[in-house]
Amino acid sequence: MSTDNQTSFTDIPEAVVSVAATDRSVSMVVDSELYPLQAVYGASYIFIDRCYVFIDRPEPGKYRVTLTAKESVEEAEALRQLVGEYANELLSCAWRHQVTQDNRVAIETVTVQAIAGAMGEPSLDDLADFDFTDEALDDPLGIAQSWEDKHGRKSPAEKEQAKAKVPEGEAAEATEAASTEEASA
Amino acid sequence: MSDTRPRPELLRHRAPGATPGSRTGTKALIKVGYACNEHCSFCHTLEVRHIQGSTAEVDGKIRRAAELGHEMVVLSGGEPTIRPELVHWASLTASLGLDFGLVTNGQMLAYPEVVEKLIARRLRYVYLSLHGGTRKIHNLMVRSDAFDAAYKAVENLSGRGLDLAVNCVITRHNVEHLQGLVDALLPYADVEVKFSMVEPKGGGDKLFDHLMPRVELVAKRVMEAISYGDRRVAELGQRGPTFSHGAIPLCLLPGYEDRFDDLKTHAYRTMIEVGEPDFFPVDDLNKTHADRCHGCALRGPCPGLYNGYHEVYGATELYPRRDRPRSNSYNYKLEKLVSLAFEGETHDDCLLRRGVGVTPWDRGRDLFVRNGKRVARFRAQSRDFSDREIYAIKHDLGQLYLDVSRKDAPDDFARDLVQLARSPLCEGCPSFAECTGMFEPVFEDVFTRDDAKVREVLASLRGEVLDLGCGEGPYESILAPLAEAGTIRYLGVDPHAAAIAELRQRWPWAELRCTGGEELELDPERRFDHVLILRAWNHLREPERILDQLLPRVRPGGTLTIVDNVAFGLARTRDQTQRAERSRAQFEHYRNDSLADAARVLEPFGARFGLAEIARSTVGPRTSNQWLLRVRVS
Numbered sequence: 041m042s043t044d045n046q047t048s049f050t051d052i053p054e055a056v057v058s059v060a061a062t063d064r065s066v067s068m069v070v071d072s073e074l075y076p077l078q079a080v081y082g083a084s085y086i087f088i089d090r091c092y093v094f095i096d097r098p099e100p101g102k103y104r105v106t107l108t109a110k111e112s113v114e115e116a117e118a119l120r121q122l123v124g125e126y127a128n129e130l131l132s133c134a135w136r137h138q139v140t141q142d143n144r145v146a147i148e149t150v151t152v153q154a155i156a157g158a159m160g161e162p163s164l165d166d167l168a169d170f171d172f173t174d175e176a177l178d179d180p181l182g183i184a185q186s187w188e189d190k191h192g193r194k195s196p197a198e199k200e201q202a203k204a205k206v207p208e209g210e211a212a213e214a215t216e217a218a219s220t221e222e223a224s225a
Numbered sequence: 226m227s228d229t230r231p232r233p234e235l236l237r238h239r240a241p242g243a244t245p246g247s248r249t250g251t252k253a254l255i256k257v258g259y260a261c262n263e264h265c266s267f268c269h270t271l272e273v274r275h276i277q278g279s280t281a282e283v284d285g286k287i288r289r290a291a292e293l294g295h296e297m298v299v300l301s302g303g304e305p306t307i308r309p310e311l312v313h314w315a316s317l318t319a320s321l322g323l324d325f326g327l328v329t330n331g332q333m334l335a336y337p338e339v340v341e342k343l344i345a346r347r348l349r350y351v352y353l354s355l356h357g358g359t360r361k362i363h364n365l366m367v368r369s370d371a372f373d374a375a376y377k378a379v380e381n382l383s384g385r386g387l388d389l390a391v392n393c394v395i396t397r398h399n400v401e402h403l404q405g406l407v408d409a410l411l412p413y414a415d416v417e418v419k420f421s422m423v424e425p426k427g428g429g430d431k432l433f434d435h436l437m438p439r440v441e442l443v444a445k446r447v448m449e450a451i452s453y454g455d456r457r458v459a460e461l462g463q464r465g466p467t468f469s470h471g472a473i474p475l476c477l478l479p480g481y482e483d484r485f486d487d488l489k490t491h492a493y494r495t496m497i498e499v500g501e502p503d504f505f506p507v508d509d510l511n512k513t514h515a516d517r518c519h520g521c522a523l524r525g526p527c528p529g530l531y532n533g534y535h536e537v538y539g540a541t542e543l544y545p546r547r548d549r550p551r552s553n554s555y556n557y558k559l560e561k562l563v564s565l566a567f568e569g570e571t572h573d574d575c576l577l578r579r580g581v582g583v584t585p586w587d588r589g590r591d592l593f594v595r596n597g598k599r600v601a602r603f604r605a606q607s608r609d610f611s612d613r614e615i616y617a618i619k620h621d622l623g624q625l626y627l628d629v630s631r632k633d634a635p636d637d638f639a640r641d642l643v644q645l646a647r648s649p650l651c652e653g654c655p656s657f658a659e660c661t662g663m664f665e666p667v668f669e670d671v672f673t674r675d676d677a678k679v680r681e682v683l684a685s686l687r688g689e690v691l692d693l694g695c696g697e698g699p700y701e702s703i704l705a706p707l708a709e710a711g712t713i714r715y716l717g718v719d720p721h722a723a724a725i726a727e728l729r730q731r732w733p734w735a736e737l738r739c740t741g742g743e744e745l746e747l748d749p750e751r752r753f754d755h756v757l758i759l760r761a762w763n764h765l766r767e768p769e770r771i772l773d774q775l776l777p778r779v780r781p782g783g784t785l786t787i788v789d790n791v792a793f794g795l796a797r798t799r800d801q802t803q804r805a806e807r808s809r810a811q812f813e814h815y816r817n818d819s820l821a822d823a824a825r826v827l828e829p830f831g832a833r834f835g836l837a838e839i840a841r842s843t844v845g846p847r848t849s850n851q852w853l854l855r856v857r858v859s
């Protein structure tokens with residue numbers, strides 16, 4: 041691999057630490073701090089139709105990716121283009137990797153559900169029996185209680201509403217009489 | 226004014242209430258049941274609090290929402306967060322690739338863990354009720370000790386990248402306290418604070434006298450609150466909160482008309498109540514536009530009044546805006562190719578009856594078009610027209626066209642537009658009446674065909690002719706020979722200087738005046754045998770006044786001929802729609818009157834001038850959008 045060709049890669053994409061090219065192949069060194077291995081794999085995968093891809097680790101903290109054209113490459117321009125494309129791919133894979141990390145919990149939930157889905161739609165009975173204990177929410181303050189349960193009434197609404205009267209509890213002082221002046225505090 | 230072909234004024238398309246780019250993900254609203262941990266006096270689901278949807282029912286509806294192509298499932302109720310299945314429903318929704326949203330009183334979201342769990346499951350939208358900025362006001366309204374939890378929820382949700390709206394329902398109890406809510410929410414810059422008129426439904430209906438404020442007062446206080454909020458936000462140098470209003474007639478909110486906010490600005494497409502078999506489009510049928518609203522330029526986006534309010538208080542508070550022009554067309558934008566290999570011949574084969582569904586589609590705004598084997602779905606988002614207007618244009622008037630031009634605005638209708646009509650597939654279909662329908666192109670030039678009637682009238686003219694709104698002189702081939710032969714004496718009037726200047730060159734035989742109909746000054750003795758108002762009627766601000774001036778000048782036995790166009794919908798590709806949205810044309814019409822509307826204006830003159838109708842052609846499916854009304858004066 042001759043480093044002479046380096047000059048034709050003056051505008052090295054940011055993703056890449058250094059580039060070296062021969063007439064059929066180009067290799068790039070990328071910083072493993074910036075680009076996780078998964079992203080390197082991901083980007084490389086995109087190119088396996090067009091080139092042979094070889095990944096190694098020339099020194100700690102660096103990956104080297106070598107793309108070798110399957111057919112002979114006519115001009116340096118074509119190689120330059122490969123580097124550019126690869127760098128873009130790498131960036132996008134790294135980004136997706138990051139997003140995946142950020143959303144891991146969500147994605148796990150989704151995956152679990154998707155696998156469940158692959159076993160066919162649950163029947164209505166299955167669903168009715170579904171055990172929600174895993175996904176149940178703690179409610180130490182008893183917020184999720186219906187108003188009727190909390191106030192110990194079966195259907196309080198009817199009578200009160202008809203009379204436009206207030207029930208009991210905190211709000212009792214308020215309702216009917218609550219003229220706007222009164223409520224202005 | 227009038228020219229060869231009516232011009233569509235395409236379109237101030239962005240819904241004025243919505244920020245472009247935001248809230249584009251279409252939402253399905255699922256009511257999971259009506260039980261609740263609060264007991265709001267005004268609650269519109271007050272009478273059904275005992276009904277709860279089963280887990281299976283809601284699960285099935287979430288799957289159906291995904292199937293319909295929605296991008297977000299929003300749960301409401303009653304109170305959706307008191308259901309133990311809440312997280313399961315969020316998970317299920319996320320597993321189907323959809324975002325998750327809640328309409329909620331927010332109390333459960335006071336628990337940070339609940340918020341975390343939900344955000345991890347794609348919670349992206351919360352529409353939270355808070356009806357006052359203090360315990361006293363809010364608790365009074367919801368008849369529970371709920372303020373602290375709901376307010377805490379706002380704190381938990383703010384700054385999390387959610388689409389977060391706080392809805393304040395206005396009754397007589399809080400109408401004087403809106404600024405308190407503004408103050409309470411000032412620290413949360415990403416919140417949209419929405420002020421909503423209470424709906425007379427459920428508790429709002431039962432306790433009507435007790436709760437219902439006058440809408441004029443509500444509008445006044447809302448404007449004060451918004452202007453106060455805007456000022457405070459500016460003083461603090463913040464980007465928000467933002468302020469909006471709902472269910473208040475726009476004529477009562479001068480200067481704040483574009484802050485309207487409703488189910489459509491939130492991109493809700495469909496909803497489903499407990500027990501319903503399939504989704505239904507969200508609509509505005511619980512509200513009404515009064516007769517006075519006819520010709521109001523704000524009518525498109527305006528919610529009008531709640532039916533129940535209108536019944537009690539009438540429409541005396543409204544001030545229709547007739548001084549502003551409005552659009553005369555709207556776009557249907559291509560949303561989806563539904564099928565490439567549709568071979569159906571009868572309604573039994575119809576895609577809508579086989580999976581796509583009949584009820585979920587808006588009968589006006591969703592449009593299915595079949596061309597041979599291809600079926601595409603289009604959608605009209607325009608807020609220049611109300612739901613009812615769009616429905617009438619589509620079904621009663623049949624004025625839908627496919628734009629086959631490459632122009633921003635088609636200007637040669639005969640060439641640029643292909644009419645769409647209800648497909649033979651729909652014939653005899655049992656779902657006909659509730660269905661948005663399948664439409665097909667009609668390959669006939671309806672514009673040229675229907676304009677022949679106008680040409681016929683013109684060819685028969687004799688004597689003194691006044692052509693009000695002569696525009697660029699589209700009927701030269703008929704008028705010129707008549708004038709040159711001395712059969713008619715022609716006076717053309719139009720306010721467009723360029724058009725008149727050009728006609729002066731072309732029409733040496735004509736008397737031409739550059740003025741609007743309202744300003745036209747004539748010799749007191751001047752009389753006419755025929756008055757023409759050709760595609761200029763809807764440009765007249767006050768047609769009554771003009772008739773009042775002109776009818777006395779028509780000789781006994783003379784005629785008045787009025788021709789104009791009704792509004793129409795244009796089905797267009799995404800590209801076409803985008804181009805049209807970028808080119809902002811000026812609106813020129815004050816109304817989109819139909820023949821019936823014009824006849825109503827003529828009515829009061831009938832007896833005085835002995836008007837007798839001698840010709841009419843109305844607009845309907847398979848006609849062009851042009852109508853003609855001709856009366857004789859005796």
Ligand SMILES: C[S@@+](CC[C@H](N)C(=O)[O-])C[C@H]1O[C@@H](n2cnc3c(N)ncnc32)[C@H](O)[C@@H]1O
Pocket residue numbers: 261267268269270301302303304305328329330331352353354392394421422423424425426427428429
């Ligand atoms: C019925 S609630 C269900 C969700 C939840 N329990 C809540 O209150 O937010 C849906 C929305 O309608 C509002 N609402 C209830 N009754 C109303 C009425 N009569 N008029 C206007 N809005 C009403 C609520 O404030 C809430 O924003």
Ligand code: SF4
Pocket residue numbers: 259260261262263264265268269270271302303304330354367
């Ligand atoms: S409006 Fe919402 S919070 Fe209030 S009672 Fe109705 S369902 Fe419950």
Ligand code: SF4
Pocket residue numbers: 474475476477514515517518521522523524527528529530543544545546
């Ligand atoms: S007049 Fe009618 S349409 Fe116009 S703004 Fe008022 S309520 Fe709305």
